[in-house]
Amino acid sequence: MARIQTTRRGVLAGGAGLLLGLTLPFGRGMAQQAATGPFAPNAFVRIGTDDVVTVMIKHIEMGQGPYTGLATLVAEELDADWSQMRAEGAPADGQAYANLAMGVQLTGGSTAIANSFMQMRKAGAAARAMLVAAAAEEWGVPAAEITVKAGVVAHEGTGRSSGFGALSQAASRLPVPEDPPVKAAEDFVLIGTDRPKLDTVAKSNGSAQFTMDVYRDNMLTVLVAHPPKFGATVAGFDDGDALAVPGVEMVRQIPSGVAVYATNTFAAMKGRNALKVDWDMTGAETRSTAQMFDSYSAAAAEGGQTVEETGDLSALDGAAQVLEAEYRFPFLAHAPMEPLDAVIELGGERAEMWFGSQFPGLDQPTVAEILGLPQDDVKINVLLAGGSFGRRAQGTAHLAAEAAEVAKAAGRDGAFKLVWTREDDVKGGHYRPMTVHRLRAGLDADGNIVGWENVVANQSILRGTAMEMMLQGGPDATSYEGSTNLPYQFGASRIGWAEMENPVSVLWWRSVGHTHTAYAVETFLDELLAAAGKDPVQGRLDLLPGDAARERGVIEKVAEMSGWSGSVRGDKGYGVAYTKSFNTYVAEVVEIEDRGGSPHVTRVWCAVDCGIAVNPNVIRAQMEGGIGYALGTALHDRISFSPGGEVEQSNFDDYPMLRISEMPQVEVEIIQSDADPTGVGEPGVPPLAPAMANAWRALTGNRQYELPFGGGSVA
């Protein structure tokens, strides 16, 4: 394994944390480039003698755009030309590549740009300062007279100029500046403008390399038979028929099931089909979805623990009108387009992995422990991921652990590719938690909201994972986020949370708690406004306090974009919803038609305020994608359990994805802002379903208290 030492340069202090410019663990492919002497002032920037600037991206690229976003930040301060920029996934190295918002190397919570904003700019600024110093020395001119523009370092007085590459070797011998100055926002050249994404070409011609595309010498492909019910375990197995399949090399029991190893994928599939496993169902969950909902509903009715309280809810007793509703949200699978997969190679007392590791900071120690290796001897190459939506962000590191168990159980060195099929993915748990919301609110005689209560019943996502310590013994706010901290002035309010126990594994799903809280809050609020005879847009604005400028900004903008003039126009319904998630403000308006009793969304308008728009093109793409992701789910998706406890869905035929014919026209506007940038991967999702339900209720009178839309409506 190649490990190239660059010069040790000590610590570079950055505004937002530490930049460690120490040993760069380069992959094999880099050796050649390294031989030409790249200039690597810190762990993030490499400048080759060929002028190519490569940015090591500490956040996994799964479509949300950090390759382009983080490279933009470096290029901005480096004054590079966009065409010389490249991006590469940074390997597991918890010191150099920690998420500054979390202290661990991971991607999540729509934090990639926010936590990197100053760090990557400082990294670019340091490299620029060193190139300038090198030029000053070589040309014998004062550094202050040197300019850098679009990748060219120049001195007007002497007429000298140079690309970065020619200066890179001299620059690499200079000290790294401690705290290089960064640009003022008004001097940005790249930030805030559109430019081509760095990975588009490779993703349009089939050459982009993902985990499943990795083929190591003599590699075996491995499928694992997982328990058919949550909580079941392996009692025994008969591998006779499996081993009789040509290409199947071995069958091994591992903690998560029984693994079938074969020389190619199809043989592994056939082998797994032929395998007979005897499951021990003693501890298995056998409840159906209906039974689970009953217990969640009962728990919500008891009120849960209070997680937020304002004023005195007895205000409801004197209300002129009290509305109540119970909402039911199913388990949901993330279904990233590339199912879960990982390649692991053991040899010479080391392990190397290639996969879309979203939490390298957890995966690496987990694998090291299973294999009994020092952490430094587990190398993780973070590859492009074919989507995640939260699925690869595993607080239990279960995929990396399963790959390590597969390698360990093989009992020999070699390379193994662990593949989950779509059925494994859909049936495999780690779902968005099923959730019940119980809402109650009152209006006075003038139609003002005087009290609001929302009780949420669901599982904790963090409980039982390596990240449980983040709870510090308190409730898991990711379970009910979006029901608390609302901007609306409701008079008295109480938010409760009933933590449910369920052996079905759960995980954050694109926008986490907001996936259900936004729906319950924004549809119930809409009903209250309707009961009070108020317009959905104006009614919301009236509930905002005076200092809620950004909330007001997106709601007013989306009303303007959509030409808002009430909830029904002709044969179309219109609904609005607003959510703040991951520090980003989003309001959406949905236009809906009734097509033979089924909702069809024709247009969506979206206004987003995410602070400084680093790359407007990526922001718009994330809003469009988030809207489609949310729409497909609201229309079609649920994971349900049969009586007996088996998952009833298995693939895209019964867990359908949104198709192009269902995709509405989408218009996105980004609010101009000079606030620090916030997340965009998730915030487009939450407002869509409630805006859609509001439009549907306005058009048809049908209230939708349960998702998906196909799953039963209440007239």
Added chain:
Amino acid sequence: MTTFRVNGQDHDLDIDPDTPLLWVLRDELRLTGTKFGCGIAQCGACTVMMNGMPRRACVTPISMVEGSEITTIEGMDGPEISAVQAAWEAIDVPQCGWCQSGQVMSATALLQQIPNPTDEEINHAMAGNVCRCATYVRIRQAIHDAAATLEG
């Protein structure tokens, strides 16, 4: 023994006749641009051309490919795919990218059949290609853009 051509090259493979073409392309020929998404003809990630027509490689057993001409994303050329890829790049269609080989293949096949498709025709031709990242707004736009380049 199955004999077929892939991207202009002849292959004779001695392989389980049930093996889907998808896994032959990927595991044996290492043509990894063709992707696996569902394995049951529901997503289109595995779309290839078989004798010039789009086909789901995940449900095409290799025995059925005998004597056929297969073209994968790596082997495509011609004005339609060039226009499609240029349009894809111009407005940055891909997000995660996993579905995009299949989208590009289906879009190319569409433009080969219908040079200037309507939204309706696009919906129809592309309905079998799922994009979990929901890049559909841009797919639709890029197909129109590619059609315009081809016409112009």
